[in-house]
Amino acid sequence: MTLIQDSVVLVVGASGGLGREIARLLADGGARVILSGRDRTKLEALGIPGTVLVADLNDPEAIGDLVAAAVSVHGRLDGIVNAAGVVAFGPASALSDATLTELFAVNTLAPIRLLRASIEALTLSAEQGRDPFVLTISGVVSESPTANLAAYSASKAGLAAFGQAAARELRRVGIRIVDARPGHTETALSTHPISGTAPRFPSGHEPAAVAQRLVEAIVGGERDVPSTAFLAMGD
Structure with a gap:
């Protein structure tokens, strides 16, 4: 069981619908x-107690700097929530190089670099008797790649695969990786894709309910939260 009280947690993508919750x-x-994101004004407007750190996940160097800055706030780091992401819609034949580059930079490479940069701090947290974790949200598309979301599905599936393999390595030093795969959630992500236009989705999960389930997974020591784990929520 992970104790949330007094733990130091970096939430990346904190101004998004799910990260905020x-x-x-x-x-x-x-x-x-x-709280981390690209827009300081949006982060400060959340009204959530905490420290605000601005970072652009498209910049590899910024990710290492973000982790270093996060550790410096309280002298340690006990957990990371990666709730940042971008989406693109449309057929595979219409994908541009710019779209592919941004999808994989933000959805795949940024979380990988974030984990790599934080291993030392999280290992120290484990050595000090805490239960450090990294929560990734690869989403249902990593289980079921979706037509007209081919590159987005691939970027998330790549993240899930990395997390599964890295989790086997890092559990030896006491770091727990939690991969969550909720279905469509009613955040604003689909309303501002980096390419294409969102189709009409059926009603999705409420962000507050998904967030509650994810925090329960963190506290409860879970490592895998598949799409089926979200079906019984009281949305």
Whole structure:
């Protein structure tokens, strides 16, 4: 069981619909939350107690700097929530190089680099008797790649595969990776794709309910939260 009280947690993508809800729940549970995103104004407007750190996940160097800055806030780091992401719609034949580059930079490479940069701090957290974790949200498309979301599905499936393999390595030093794969969630992500236009989706999960389930997974020591784990929620 992971204790949220007094833990230091970096929430990446904290101004997004899901990141915001997770950050709020963690703060309400007594965590020392560090809120990260690209827009300081949006982060400060959340009204969630914590430290604001601005970073652009398209910049590899910025990711290492973000982790270093997060560790410096309280002298340690006990958890990371990666709730940042971008989406693109349309057939595979219409994908541009720019779209592919951004999808994989933000959805795949950024979380990988974030984990790589944080291993030392999270290992120290484990050595000090805490239960450090990294939560990734690869989503249902990593289980079931979707037509007209081919590159987006691939970027998330790549993240899930990396997490599964890295989890086997890192559990030896006490770091837990949690991969979550909720279905379509009613955030604003689909309303501002980097390419294409969103189709009409059926009603999705409520962000607050998904966030609650994810925090329960963190606290409960879970490592895998498949799409089926979200079907019984009270949306």
